[in-house]
Amino acid sequence: MSVSAGVPEQIEEALVTHRRGFLKSAGLLAVSFGAFVGAWTTEAVAQSSGGAKGAGPYPDPDFRQIDSWIVIHENNSATFYVGKTDPGQGTGTGFRQLMSDELDIPFDQTACIMGSTDITVDQVGSGGSTAMERDSWPMRRVAAEARRVLLEMASARLGVPVDQLAVSDAIVTVKAEPSKRVTYGELIAGKKFNITLTGNNVNSVTGQAKTKSVPELKNTGQSPQRDDIPAKVDGSLKWAVDVKLPGMVHARNVKPPFACAKLTGIDESSVKGLPGFIKVVSKGNYVAVVCEREEQAIRAARQLKTTWQKPSTAPFPASEDLFSYMRAAAPISASRPLLAGDSETRNPESRPIVVGNPDAAFSGAAKTIEAEYEIPFQGHTAFAGAHATADPSNGQMTVYSNDMKSYGMRRCVAAFLGMPHDRVRVVWMQGPQGFGRTAAEDAGCEAAWIAREIGRPVRVQWMRDEETAWDTKSPAFLVKMRGALDSDGRLVGYEYYARSCDYNHLGYNEPDTVLIAQLMGSRRARPASGSASMPSDMYAIPNRKMAGEVVGLPIVWETPLRTGNLRDPNGPQPTFAAESFIDEAAAAAKTDPLDFRMKMIKADTNDDAGFRRARSIAVLKAAAEAYGWDPRPSPKPIGTGKVLTGRGIAYSFRGQTVVAQIAEVEVNRQTGHVWAKRLVCAHDCGLVVNPESLRHAVECGTLHGLSRAIHEEVRFDTEKVTSLDWFSHPTLRHADVPERIDIVLVNGDPNPNRPDLPPYGAGEASLKPMLAAIANAIHDATGVRIRRVPFRDDRVLAALKAAGV
Amino acid sequence: MSKIELKVNGRSHTLDIEPATPLLYILRNDLGLQGPRFGCGLGQCGACKVIINGAAVPSCVMPVSSVKGEITTLEGLASNGRLHPLQQAWIDEQVPQCGFCQNGQIMTAKAMLDKNPHPTDAQIRESMNGTLCRCMSYYRVQTAIKRAAKTIANASPVFGKEVVA
Ligand code: FES
Ligand code: FES
Numbered sequence: 013m014s015v016s017a018g019v020p021e022q023i024e025e026a027l028v029t030h031r032r033g034f035l036k037s038a039g040l041l042a043v044s045f046g047a048f049v050g051a052w053t054t055e056a057v058a059q060s061s062g063g064a065k066g067a068g069p070y071p072d073p074d075f076r077q078i079d080s081w082i083v084i085h086e087n088n089s090a091t092f093y094v095g096k097t098d099p100g101q102g103t104g105t106g107f108r109q110l111m112s113d114e115l116d117i118p119f120d121q122t123a124c125i126m127g128s129t130d131i132t133v134d135q136v137g138s139g140g141s142t143a144m145e146r147d148s149w150p151m152r153r154v155a156a157e158a159r160r161v162l163l164e165m166a167s168a169r170l171g172v173p174v175d176q177l178a179v180s181d182a183i184v185t186v187k188a189e190p191s192k193r194v195t196y197g198e199l200i201a202g203k204k205f206n207i208t209l210t211g212n213n214v215n216s217v218t219g220q221a222k223t224k225s226v227p228e229l230k231n232t233g234q235s236p237q238r239d240d241i242p243a244k245v246d247g248s249l250k251w252a253v254d255v256k257l258p259g260m261v262h263a264r265n266v267k268p269p270f271a272c273a274k275l276t277g278i279d280e281s282s283v284k285g286l287p288g289f290i291k292v293v294s295k296g297n298y299v300a301v302v303c304e305r306e307e308q309a310i311r312a313a314r315q316l317k318t319t320w321q322k323p324s325t326a327p328f329p330a331s332e333d334l335f336s337y338m339r340a341a342a343p344i345s346a347s348r349p350l351l352a353g354d355s356e357t358r359n360p361e362s363r364p365i366v367v368g369n370p371d372a373a374f375s376g377a378a379k380t381i382e383a384e385y386e387i388p389f390q391g392h393t394a395f396a397g398a399h400a401t402a403d404p405s406n407g408q409m410t411v412y413s414n415d416m417k418s419y420g421m422r423r424c425v426a427a428f429l430g431m432p433h434d435r436v437r438v439v440w441m442q443g444p445q446g447f448g449r450t451a452a453e454d455a456g457c458e459a460a461w462i463a464r465e466i467g468r469p470v471r472v473q474w475m476r477d478e479e480t481a482w483d484t485k486s487p488a489f490l491v492k493m494r495g496a497l498d499s500d501g502r503l504v505g506y507e508y509y510a511r512s513c514d515y516n517h518l519g520y521n522e523p524d525t526v527l528i529a530q531l532m533g534s535r536r537a538r539p540a541s542g543s544a545s546m547p548s549d550m551y552a553i554p555n556r557k558m559a560g561e562v563v564g565l566p567i568v569w570e571t572p573l574r575t576g577n578l579r580d581p582n583g584p585q586p587t588f589a590a591e592s593f594i595d596e597a598a599a600a601a602k603t604d605p606l607d608f609r610m611k612m613i614k615a616d617t618n619d620d621a622g623f624r625r626a627r628s629i630a631v632l633k634a635a636a637e638a639y640g641w642d643p644r645p646s647p648k649p650i651g652t653g654k655v656l657t658g659r660g661i662a663y664s665f666r667g668q669t670v671v672a673q674i675a676e677v678e679v680n681r682q683t684g685h686v687w688a689k690r691l692v693c694a695h696d697c698g699l700v701v702n703p704e705s706l707r708h709a710v711e712c713g714t715l716h717g718l719s720r721a722i723h724e725e726v727r728f729d730t731e732k733v734t735s736l737d738w739f740s741h742p743t744l745r746h747a748d749v750p751e752r753i754d755i756v757l758v759n760g761d762p763n764p765n766r767p768d769l770p771p772y773g774a775g776e777a778s779l780k781p782m783l784a785a786i787a788n789a790i791h792d793a794t795g796v797r798i799r800r801v802p803f804r805d806d807r808v809l810a811a812l813k814a815a816g817v
Numbered sequence: 818m819s820k821i822e823l824k825v826n827g828r829s830h831t832l833d834i835e836p837a838t839p840l841l842y843i844l845r846n847d848l849g850l851q852g853p854r855f856g857c858g859l860g861q862c863g864a865c866k867v868i869i870n871g872a873a874v875p876s877c878v879m880p881v882s883s884v885k886g887e888i889t890t891l892e893g894l895a896s897n898g899r900l901h902p903l904q905q906a907w908i909d910e911q912v913p914q915c916g917f918c919q920n921g922q923i924m925t926a927k928a929m930l931d932k933n934p935h936p937t938d939a940q941i942r943e944s945m946n947g948t949l950c951r952c953m954s955y956y957r958v959q960t961a962i963k964r965a966a967k968t969i970a971n972a973s974p975v976f977g978k979e980v981v982a
Contacts, residue, residue: 241913245916256849305842708914716952746958
């Protein structure tokens with residue numbers, strides 16, 4: 013099938029021919045171009061890149077060799093090998109743009125292979141929106157160095173000094189005599205660069221060449237279409253769920269029916285006669301059933317009789333009692349020194365920040381306000397359950413996975429199985445989302461362990477109820493805030509105090525916290541303490557105090573309420589509280605909420621690292637202009653109709669990236685239903701590599717924020733999670749989508765054309781202010797302040813009723 | 818086990834299979850199709866949708882023995898080597914993030930447009946509401962549906978001839 017329908021036929025043919033030629037030279041003949049992006053045929057890829065052979069072992073590609081990053085083919089095309097993964101934000105296309113710019117090769121003559129541990133260097137994988145901000149730099153430096161080396165080769169070939177050569181579109185010409193030329197392919201195809209780079213680690217790796225300045229970048233700043241999309245819409249992409257291997261069998265887990273339950277018996281006779289049954293595998297409290305076919309494994313796992321003993325203490329309070337529990341609990345981690353055995357250095361954000369004299373500000377205040385905000389556990393609820401296929405052939409272990417940090421999974425699997433590092437490889441393939449869940453991925457270790465137990469390739473996938481109940485959760489937060497206003501309505505004192513329920517926070521791919529390790533009892537002594545993070549310190553309020561403490565649940569291991577990193581981890585919760593509270597302060601001062609913010613941003617700019625304050629001003633202005641913001645205090649006079657409308661603003665930064673969001677909502681006074689009719693997001697992340705991809709990622713992040721604001725909450729009783737599907741942990745749907753969304757890309761750098769404008773992280777930041785923007789809009793419409801997330805119909809309706817609206 | 822005949826994307830298959838097996842696993846594991854995918858297995862998300870008798874239906878909860886009619890999967894939408902206007906609109910509007918749900922989005926949209934070639938915004942929201950996307954590509958899905966509806970309307974008389982822009 014054509015992947016470029018709609019393109020005139022002769023061009024299409026040329027593209028296909030080119031791609032075929034391209035694939036051939038890349039050793040990828042086995043797949044169509046559509047499937048190529050998924051880098052499915054790793055054996056072929058491995059051989060073409062000069063990396064590991066299919067049978068193993070699989071030593072790490074040497075990041076100090078250009079050849080590990082760039083292969084140039086006879087037809088003058090290039091393949092880039094990068095140690096990142098792109099779970100759907102378009103970073104792979106972005107890397108091609110930047111690297112083709114540095115290498116001086118047409119973007120269309122490049123491809124990018126990502127994240128398979130034996131053929132791409134270890135850049136960790138993806139996470140933290142660091143793709144462009146951090147990880148594109150080594151790629152750019154290596155590509156620049158490759159260009160330098162190619163120019164030297166051309167100089168030798170053409171007998172002309174380098175400074176008399178020009179290079180464009182992967183063709184080197186003699187400036188004075190342009191008919192004298194040589195292509196990159198002619199210079200190096202079939203050979204190796206054999207150039208050793210310097211640098212202590214992959215992030216600092218460099219050659220002699222300098223990277224280009226921003227004005228010299230041609231593809232960067234353009235919006236070529238994402239190269240992963242055609243195969244995702246024509247059905248040709250091989251996803252991690254599509255892996256099929258000779259002799260492969262299927263496994264399904266049998267999860268404990270209660271948190272912290274102890275397995276007391278397995279009655280194998282309950283499944284022995286089932287068609288396709290192979291084996292029950294079990295260790296500690298981990299149980300799985302293996303069958304020949306997938307549906308057989310699903311049935312057998314459901315039918316297997318097991319007996320369990322409940323723990324003597326309830327592992328957690330029920331979800332409706334969570335916040336009273338958190339209020340009363342003794343803090344575990346913050347405000348105490350590190351203890352011997354603490355598994356991680358505590359987040360420095362957990363230490364109190366004190367500026368000025370908050371106590372004096374409060375005692376001299378003309379008016380004080382206080383409020384408390386509640387954000388429940390929210391799930392990753394990936395669109396499909398955790399999954400992986402493991403192949404134990406040749407005494408190695410190959411795991412096919414969508415783990416966004418495939419290198420971490422490799423280390424994790426090697427440690428978990430006690431195998432040497434170089435006998436394990438992880439082949440990264442596309443899957444549903446990433447958002448942090450797949451960095452604390454569970455199925456990879458399960459598949460690898462079962463594969464070793466039974467000596468056959470095995471595919472594991474979690475069912476919907478397993479994934480929703482047992483995935484990692486974004487921690488619940490309880491935030492108390494106080495504000496002191498002076499007689500002019502200025503916020504002169506500010507207190508932020510957070511409690512997060514985050515004591516069993518999973519790190520990335522840890523062999524002693526991954527769920528199978530917990531269930532098997534091979535876990536670390538003490539969990540990581542998580543964090544009760546602060547909001548971005550955005551406002552120059554003269555006296556402020558911010559502190560956070562972590563509280564734990566009665567039982568921390570083997571529970572489905574284990575916390576993990578969800579897209580801007582622990583960012584949306586504090587920002588919901590802080591940006592709601594600023595609006596409350598503006599309302600108390602009877603001031604326009606945008607103006608109230610602007611005044612506090614301008615007040616003091618002595619900590620303007622990365623020009624965040626300058627860019628904050630630009631971003632807030634851009635959002636207000638795109639929306640058509642009319643300055644007035646909130647709430648507006650409450651209307652009389654069935655539907656009340658209002659608008660709210662919130663802003664934040666994450667790292668150096670600044671985001672301001674405005675929501676316009678309709679609140680149905682009879683049902684409590686909130687519909688965000690219009691959303692505006694202004695976003696400044698410095699240098700923009702691909703504006704369309706960025707707009708898309710920001711738009712989807714913004715809507716994810718909306719989903720968390722109005723729908724998402726994990727519910728549980730005192731022994732198990734009761735959110736098991738898309739009704740009990742709802743998500744945004746088509747009917748919730750705003751009528752209009754405006755994404756405004758801003759460059760608010762004080763010197764917007766500076767040649768060294770760096771790219772900052774994009775994507776996750778757009779989650780952060782959304783919850784508060786919606787809450788502020790509800791308040792503007794109704795005069796009612798909702799301080800508990802999510803703003804479900806019943807909760808909003810009750811609040812409206814209580815306020816007599 | 819029993820012999821079951823299935824017609825999928827214009828090709829006939831005879832399988833010896835347990836009749837209660839959900840259609841999804843047969844399409845994926847026996848017929849090698851990968852458009853339909855497992856998202857929930859509960860008929861709630863749409864990831865597994867296929868078109869049977871003009872309706873987009875979840876194959877994850879449909880016993881293979883109950884299938885009456887020809888099955889079209891995502892792989893079967895293109896014709897004469899050209900993508901369906903919906904697929905092309907999906908590329909033009911750059912709809913997917915991860916893309917895992919897009920089979921369901923496209924198949925649901927196809928069944929809707931076949932019945933109602935000029936849907937209003939409200940009808941689009943309603944028809945699509947049971948098809949979930951956890952990456953939140955909804956806004957673009959809706960835009961792409963409108964774009965495809967226009968393409969189809971302009972490509973008279975029928976899609977499939979050499980008339981797709
Ligand atoms: S997988 Fe069939 S509807 Fe979700
Ligand atoms: S694009 Fe990822 S689930 Fe829809």
